[in-house]
Amino acid sequence: MTCKTNDRNTERHSWCDMCEIVGVRHITTKRRPMLKRIPSHMYRHALSALVGLLGWSLLCLSHIDHASARPKSKKHSTRVSRAQLSKRGFGAQTTFDRKQLTRKLNRILRSRKLRGARVGLIVTDRDGHPLYQKNAKKLYIPASNTKIFTIAAALHTLGPQYQYTTKIYGTRPIDKNGVLRGDLYIKGSGDPLLRSEELWRITRDLYNLGLRKITGRVKFDASVFDRKRFGKGWKDHNHERYRPYLAATGGLSMNFNTITITIHPGKVGKKARITIDPPSRYVRKVINLTKTVTSVGRIKAKIRMRGFRNREHIIIRGNIPSSAAPRSYWRRVSHPGWYTAFNLVYFLRQQRIRVNRWPRRSRVPGNAVELHRYVSPLLTTSLQYAGKYSSNFVTEQVLKTMGAEKYNAPGTWKKGLRVVQTFLKKHGIMPKEYTMQNGSGLGRGNRFSPLQIATLLKGMLADLSTRPDFLTVLPVAGKDGTLRNRMLSIKSTLRAKTGTIDGVSSLSGYVQTRDKRMLIFSICMNGKLRQVKLFRRLQNKIGAVLAAYPWKK
Known part of the structure; x- marks a missing residue:
């Protein structure tokens, strides 16, 4: 683009200065007199320049207006209100309605059917501030709520990653021909989850190592625990001493120290058929006093275990309906070490490893050679049986393990309770304020208050190193464990440990409300045997009330 100025008199006329602004090439011409009329293209140049300047001005003004519209950088400008946090579920809720909570809980506990019963209840927030209390400082029989103290102490003392190790030793190494010239030793560590499957795997591993024959005997070492198999309570x-929930403890145990007895109906007028699992020589004799009859119904039999030296007799009585389906019973064994050793011999012979069928008790000699070891799952897995399924056997095994680890073998009830006592002191629960006879809550000699239970629950919630594992071992309402068929309306929002013996029912744990609050509660109810079902119904109502907060008007 060029400037076609027809100025012949001057090298450069004044109006063509605009050509430099708008970038137009200027062509000089000969001098000529200046014309009075302004050329039309000058207007175009000037207009385009003005439009460009106007555009830059408007752009600058828009930036100034945008900057002035920003809020001033004050601290409160970036904060979110409590109401907004509450709506978003971040825990910044309004004050808890204690009056309404008190009315609702009092209405539940005024039931006429509770006459003669002793009830203690406490509800706190996650920081331990009481929201409701009733007889919270009085001592009650907590039943299996005692396991809460044992489980918490085990996680703190042993750690969630703790594992049991069962070791196999030989007097000498296995030779080239697969012969162990001497004895085979199995040394227990108190593992509560050693079962037939694990024992079979151990014998299979020994076979894979080349073992084919043992010239000596199988010997067992259960010295990690003392020989006291049954505790206080x-x-x-x-009256139910053969039941599996009263299983004996032992440094070497298997199948929760229980044996499975299955009754199959026979021909009418004949005896029923009995099968034992595992079918080892630990059971010396089965005395079958049953009779198959033509009646219809479920199998009901009376089973007794009678000790005979280091083995047992099984006595079975009852009329067995011919049309009934087979039924299995579980009964405790009285000699855990011998029971495991006899079963080890059975599984070795199943693997075609030749061995003398009669085991012996003996400590592992110092010059023995380790042949194999079995490592159990993590402690958290074991504690799930104690928490979710309320296994007394697992809890007592863990209690003795704490004693053995802290104060050296053999583990005893006294040593284990001493470990728990030291742990509870750290949470402000003094020994003179409670009574603890065992780790599982069996018997009627244990005494704790709802306030003490809630205090420990608050402490476990604050300890990040054990909190996930502790929450994992508690039953979940409507989902698993002893709460799988309870409080289905608030499924998954409540985690709590149950406790039940004759005339006693307890429930303690955590519940999440509708506005995402975490509440801690403990309910202890002591009364008559026939009131246990009522206690459970009332506990379910209390759990539903707490989970439904804030309540609809």
Whole structure:
């Protein structure tokens, strides 16, 4: 683009200065007189320049207006209100309605059917501030709520990653021909989850190592625990002393120290068929006093275990309906070490490893050679049986393990309770303020208050190193464990440990409300045997009330 100025008199006329602004090439011409009329293209140049300047001005003004519209950088400008946090579920809720909570809980506990019963209840927030209390400082029989203290102490003392190790030793190494010239030793560590499957795997591994024959005997070492198999409180349940929930403890145990007895109907007028699992020589004799009859119904039999030296007799009585389906019973064994050793011999012979069928008790000699070892799952897995399924056997095994680890073998009830006592002191629960006879809550000699239970629950919630594992071992309402068929309306929002013996029912744990609050509660109810079902119904109502907060008007 060029400037076609027809100025012949001057080298450069004044109006063509605009050519430099708008970038137009200027062509000089000969001098000529200046014309009075302004050329039309000058207007175009000037207009385009003005439009460009106007555009830059408007752009600058828009930036100034945008900057002035920004809020001033004050601290409160970036904060979110409590109401907004509450809506978003971040825990910044309004004050808890204690009056309404008190009315609702009092209405539940005024039931006429509770006459003669002792009830203690406490509800706190996650920081331990009480929201409701009733007889919270009084001592009650907590039943299996005692396991809360044992589980918490085990996680703190042993750690969630703790594992049991069962070791196999030989007097000498296995030779080239697969012969162990001497004895085979199995040394227990108190593993509560050693079962037939694990024992079979151990014998299979020995076969894979080349073992084909043992010239000596199988010997077992259970010295990690003392020989006291039954603790304080077992005699309170003496009328059910053969039941599996009263299983003996032992440094070497298997199948929760229980044996499975299955009854199959026979021909009418004949005896029923009995099968034992595992079918080892630990059971010396089965005395079958049953009779198959033509009646219709479920199998009901009376089974007794009678000790005979280091083995047992099984006595079975009852009329067995011919049309009934087979039924299995579980009964405790009285000699855990011998029971495991006899079963080890059985599984070795199943693997075609030749061995003398009669085991012996003996400590592992110092010059023995380690042949194999079995490592159990993590402690958290074991504690799930204690928490979710309320296994007394697992809890007592863990209690003795704490004693053995802290104060050296053999582990005893006294040493284990001493470990728990030291742990509870750290949470402000003094020994003179409670009574603890065992780790599982068996018997009627244990005494704790709802406030003490809630205090420990608050402490476990604040300890990040054990909190996930502790929450994992508690039953979940409507999902698993002893709460799988309870409080289905608030499924998954409540985690709590149950406790039940004759005339006693307890429930303690955590519940999440509708506005995402975490509440801690403990309910202890002591009364008559026939009131246990009522206690459970009332506990379910209390759990539903807490989970439904804030309540609809």
